[in-house]
Amino acid sequence: MSSLKTKEEGKVTQREILGCLKNCLLLLSD
Structure with a gap:
């Protein structure tokens, strides 16, 4: 979950x- 969240935040x-x-x-x- 944290890794996915980090990826999404990175894209944003x-x-x-x-x-x-x-x-x-x-x-x-x-």
Whole structure:
């Protein structure tokens, strides 16, 4: 259970990180 939870959390964090990076790039481009 814990391992699965960690995997799910990892996926979510990756998505959040990618979203933040995209937002940062958009702000820098502006």
